[in-house]
Amino acid sequence: MKICDLTQMYSSQGGGVRSYLLAKRAYIREHTSHQHLLIVPGSRTEQIEGGRCQMWTVRGPLVNQTSRYRWMLDLPALLRILYLERPDVVESGDPYHAALVSRNWANRRGSKFYMFYHSHFPDALLRTVLKFAGPWARSVTEQLAADYLRHLATGGHGVFVGSRHLTQVLGAWGVPRLIHLPLGVDTTCFHTVTEERKRELRRKLNLPEDVRVVLYVGRFSPDKDTTLLLRCWQRMQEMAEKKWVGVMVGDGQMKPMVETFTRTHDCLRMVPFLKESKELAEWYQAADLLIHPGRWETFGLVLLEAQACGLPVVAFRGGAMEEQAYDVSQWAKERSSDSLAEAVCRRMERETGAEKDQLRTFIERKFSWQQTFARQMAEYEA
Template identity: 40%
Template structure:
């Protein structure tokens, strides 16, 4: 079976979609000897990188985010040519925009099923917040149109994959009929509890032995709710000076707010990106507590990775990420506000974090692994292929 993934949500630096795609390539290499993989993504130059049974096509595309190096793939004719040349058995589209529609069109021409992966709940993360500027009535109308758009696009797919039961219920309520829930996974060989090197990392950040090291990994962007995190940490520094140190790994539009806060306090470290999973795992292990302010998460891969490394998580209740938290959430914030998040951080930091993290790591390792995820996904591929009417 030849699987072809097409997506615009791909940065050479980092990101959950990139991690998912490269873990799939690794799975095919190690566990699926009769399968091939093709990946089509935007990039700085048009090129082909072939490695065994894997081929990555990069299509020259303009930048839309210089910080994260995300690009918009506009050359749809090039995508069509690659699909016609490769003739995959299954196409997986991770795009709800122009690339997603192109994948459906080419799939019909080639008579192959197209599976949609709904990685981003964009109507809530982007559309609603923009529409709110126009007032309540306009927001209601725009969200109604968004739901109709999602329904029209994804009901044309052979299956629509989502990473959580909660998001699956949302799409079903919106009228999407082909939803399949598939949790994401973790590379448990890289992300695992291991105390070696953690003290050296903490020293390099200037964290003393009496401080609690907080960690956030992700984009500095509105949809990630990082402004709430930064305001919460500012308040935390006023309440309990020098008791906490925050390490932020990631970049994005809200970096200016981070830099201003960094100038005001000596207890904030910033690393723009960390592309090496082994290095990232070291930061996860060095932290005492992972702080995740997101309220629009469709899964929460970073939260899962840090738990597998033995670091507990604190955040704001109510997102799909709740499903991947492998310890209790009794200390979590119950509302999306800086004060509520500060209270949650304080309450959680007073607990036995090492015990909490160790228990979470054991549970997470037993429930989430990439081979299990892809075994299930490839069953979906085979099912939609067997049911697809080619004539």
């Protein structure tokens, strides 16, 4: 069987969708006899990897001048690749125009079409619409999004959804053939370390050994609530009784703002995007707490990576990420920078590292890539 994944939500500089796709390719290569075809946007249309696991790029412009993502606009080129490779299964990692084109191609050829709902795209639409049209446009935008998703999914074989929360949302909208499929994490890379190793990592990464280290990992952009996070750091400086250091690991369109902010706040530092998972794991292993300010997340792979390293997490209550957390009792109840800062400060006061083993066990039991892809392959093969 030849399995094709295509998405615009792919960047060589990381991201949750890229992590999912690379893990999937590794699973197919090591545990199945299937072939894999990955199609993502690029600066030109070309095949960049061959063999059993191929990779093609389709020419498309950058989303904006500071973005690491591209639009997949050359749809004739996409169709030429599909006709050339003739995959038996096509999975789209986003619901946009390329998904509609590939769904129609799959239906004409008799291939199976699936979608993985990595991003709750009505939220992205609402952020733009509400900025220009005001609150009255909310219900109209949500209705249009629901109608489009129903149309797209009706012609396919299923929609994979990472969280039960979003499965319920999409089900209420009438989107058919929903398949709950939690994502996973590589626990051979992301794992706990001894206290001695943690001290070694603190010295290696130039982190103080005697203060709390609060870590953020992710893109610096409006959809990741970077501005809210910066306000949260500011409030933590005013609230916290003990010394702490905040570290922001990532990149994105708001990088200049983050650089300016960290330069003017001695307790903060910015670390550029880390492409190697082992390097990123060291930051998790050296820290005491992960902070996640996102209010629009559909899953949150960084939560799994952090907890696999024994790192507790603080985020907002009421979203899809609660399903990926071992303990949400100390999470912020109000979606504001003040509430998040208070929650982080409370957690810093009580953090002892005693939950490290429970966190890792929780992740190993519920969130392995092997479980994810074994279930997915069974669905493809049915």
